[in-house]
Structures are given as structure tokens and as C-alpha cells.
Amino acid sequence: MKVLVFGSINIDLLYSVDHIVKPGETISSSMFQKSAGGKGANQAAALAKAGLHVYMAGKIGSDGKFILELLESYKINTQKIIKYDGATGQAIIQIDKNGQNSIILYPGGNEEITVNEIQETLSGFNPGDIIVLQNEIVHLDLIMETAKKQGMRICVNPSPFNEKISSLPLNLANWIFVNEIEGAALAGLPPETDPQTVLDKLTKLYPAVEIILTAGKDGAFYGFGKTRIKNEIVKVPVVDTTAAGDTFTGFFLTAREKNMSVQESLKIACKASSITVSKKGAMESIPFANEVF
Ligand code: RIB
Numbered sequence: 001m002k003v004l005v006f007g008s009i010n011i012d013l014l015y016s017v018d019h020i021v022k023p024g025e026t027i028s029s030s031m032f033q034k035s036a037g038g039k040g041a042n043q044a045a046a047l048a049k050a051g052l053h054v055y056m057a058g059k060i061g062s063d064g065k066f067i068l069e070l071l072e073s074y075k076i077n078t079q080k081i082i083k084y085d086g087a088t089g090q091a092i093i094q095i096d097k098n099g100q101n102s103i104i105l106y107p108g109g110n111e112e113i114t115v116n117e118i119q120e121t122l123s124g125f126n127p128g129d130i131i132v133l134q135n136e137i138v139h140l141d142l143i144m145e146t147a148k149k150q151g152m153r154i155c156v157n158p159s160p161f162n163e164k165i166s167s168l169p170l171n172l173a174n175w176i177f178v179n180e181i182e183g184a185a186l187a188g189l190p191p192e193t194d195p196q197t198v199l200d201k202l203t204k205l206y207p208a209v210e211i212i213l214t215a216g217k218d219g220a221f222y223g224f225g226k227t228r229i230k231n232e233i234v235k236v237p238v239v240d241t242t243a244a245g246d247t248f249t250g251f252f253l254t255a256r257e258k259n260m261s262v263q264e265s266l267k268i269a270c271k272a273s274s275i276t277v278s279k280k281g282a283m284e285s286i287p288f289a290n291e292v293f
Contacts, residue, residue: 001257002129003047004152006057006121006143007040008110008136009067009081010089012242012282017094020102029094036067037091037282038110039134039159042243046250047132048074050272051289052257055080057121058137059109064088070283080121084109089136099238099277105160110137118143127151130253134159141168148172157249161185173209176202177249180215199223212266214248214273220266231266234274243282244273251292268292 015029036045044056048071056071057080067088071078089108095101118139125131131147132155133140147154148169157177158165165186170176178186184193187201195215202211203223213221222229251272255265272292279285 002055002125003052003132003253003257004055004057004080004122004125004129005040005044005047005132006080006137007043007132007134008038008089008107009041009056009058009060009064010038010091010105010108010110010136011035011064011067012037012091012093014093014095014240014242014281016280017096019096020094020100031280033281035281035284036070037093037243038067038089039136039157039246040110040132041067041071042246042283042286043132043134043157043250044071044076045074045283046243046247046272046286047254048076049286049288050251050254050292052254053077057081059084059113059117060088061086061109064109067283082109082113082117084112086112093242095240095242095280099240101240101242103160103242105136107136113138115139115142118146122146122150122152125150125152128153130155130257132249132253133157135162135165136160140164144169144172155249155253157245158182158186159245171206171208173206175210175212175253176206177212177214177245177252178202179245180213180218183211183213183215195219195221196228199228212249212252214245220248220270222262222266227262229262229266231263231270233270236274236278238277240280240285241277243285244277246282247273247276247286250286254289255293
């Protein structure tokens with residue numbers, strides 16, 4: 001069984017600020033850090049650090065070479081990452097004194113992936129293999145349809161949530177990972193709706209899909225058909241929430257592939273993401289298996 005993450009690869013430009021900058025305001029940052037990120041690359045790192053053999057696909061410019069090297073240091077197969085004559089995606093991230101973030105994305109290579117490159121990338125994957133997707137690259141609908149035709153199992157994290165999500169064939173997925181805001185939006189409910197109600201709606205809308213919903217301090221929830229399972233979060237001082245959701249996805253999927261129960265897998269994923277939020281940065285703040293299992 002192979003795991004392919006087809007997703008974004010970003011250079012994260014991280015600024016520590018007192019508060020998220022307001023319209024018309026200019027503020028100074030107390031710390032700047034350039035690091036490896038992108039929801040796709042972070043999830044590939046989480047899956048690999050958790051112990052799976054992972055292939056990463058995406059598109060970068062020559063400025064993204066340091067990310068490639070970091071992914072390879074986690075033993076991720078990077079042969080499906082396409083190099084092009086343009087810029088790698090960027091994320092400008094402000095982190096306030098409470099560890100909350102605010103992100104501006106510049107898509108770069110993430111939006112330069114072509115239809116031909118998708119066919120080429122998915123060749124060589126077989127029924128039962130897993131593809132992991134987020135919403136930071138183009139042609140997601142085509143990727144999902146092609147992967148399904150090949151019998152691959154599909155994991156979708158529709159994040160960041162925007163108007164593109166409504167046109168995706170999400171019913172083709174085996175797993176959907178959402179946070180409470182994304183879950184409510186996907187369910188067509190107000191953002192403040194309680195997680196159980198969101199889960200009830202999503203399991204009706206997507207009866208063949210396992211729904212995993214993270215709800216910050218309220219914990220993590222699983223819904224499939226009539227099954228409901230919940231796990232509390234691990235409370236730690238929050239330094240930076242960046243990549244917490246990516247860590248959760250990677251560790252939950254890995255735990256399930258290691259035949260752990262849903263309850264145990266939620267527990268492992270909550271523990272892993274509690275470690276990520278206690279450190280600054282994205283990919284490098286994700287723990288390794290021996291810190292979690
Ligand atoms: O999920 C966190 C990621 O979102 C960051 O690494 C940033 O690149 C943005 O894509």
C-alpha cells in the first residue's frame with residue numbers, strides 16, 4: 001500500500017506579532033522565521049514522521065529546494081514533485097501572542113499544476129493506495145475522479161475552505177477531515193453550530209464517508225453512519241497553531257493504517273497535534289512517532 005500526498009508546498013514566512021494587524025495599521029514583528037510549509041507538504045511530513053512510507057507530489061520553483069531536502073530527510077519520496085521556472089507558493093503568517101494565526105497565501109507553483117501532470121503523477125498508483133488532498137492546489141475535482149477510477153482511497157481536507165469546495169465530488173472520498181468552522185460551512189450550518197449537530201448533518205450528506213471533525217478545545221469527533229466517537233484534546237500552552245490540523249490528519253490516518261481503533265487513533269492524533277501547537281513553525285514542529293505512539 002502506497003500513500004500519495006498531492007498538495008501544496010509553501011515557503012512559510014512567519015512573523016510573531018502582538019496582535020493580528022488591523023486595516024490601515026502598521027506594526028513591527030518581534031521575530032521572523034522562514035520555514036517549510038504548505039498543507040500538502042505538512043501532511044506528507046506528518047504521515048512520514050508518524051511512520052508511513054509517503055510519496056509527495058506538487059510543484060515548486062528553485063526557491064523551494066530547501067523544502068525538498070527537508071521532505072527527503074523525513075524519507076519522503078519526492079520524485080513526483082515537479083520543478084518549474086517560477087516561484088514556489090508562499091504563506092505569510094502572523095502569529096499573535098496567544099498563538100493564533102492569520103495567513104495570506106501566494107499560490108505560486110501550487111496553481112501551475114497541469115492536467116497532463118496530474119495523469120502522469122497518478123500513474124503507478126494502484127487500488128487500495130491512499131491519496132491525501134487539501135484545497136491549496138488546482139484541478140482537485142479531476143484528481144479525485146482519476147484517483148477513484150484507479151481504485152485509490154481518497155482522504156480530503158477541504159482547507160482552506162472557499163467557494164471551490166462546493167464543486168468538489170466529496171462523496172468520492174473515504175475520509176473528510178474538517179475543523180469546526182469548515183465542518184459547519186460544508187454542512188451549510190452557521191459557524192457557531194455545535195460539533196455533534198455538524199457531524200449529524202455531514203454524515204447524512206456523505207453517508208459513505210468517514211468524517212473527522214476537530215473542534216479546538218471541545219475535542220475531536222468521528223462520525224460514520226450512526227457511529228459517533230469523541231476524544232478530548234490534550235491541554236498544553238499554545239505557542240503556534242500552524243500545522244496542528246495537518247499533524248492531526250497525518251497521525252490519525254497512520255494510526256488507522258496501523259490497525260488502531262478509531263478511539264485510539266483520535267487519541268494519538270490529539271496528542272501529536274498538542275506537541276505541534278507547543279512549538280513555533282509548521283513542518284518542523286510536527287513530532288516523530290516515538291514522541292507520540
Ligand atoms: O496548515 C498550515 C499551512 O497552511 C502552513 O504551513 C501554510 O503554508 C498554509 O498553507
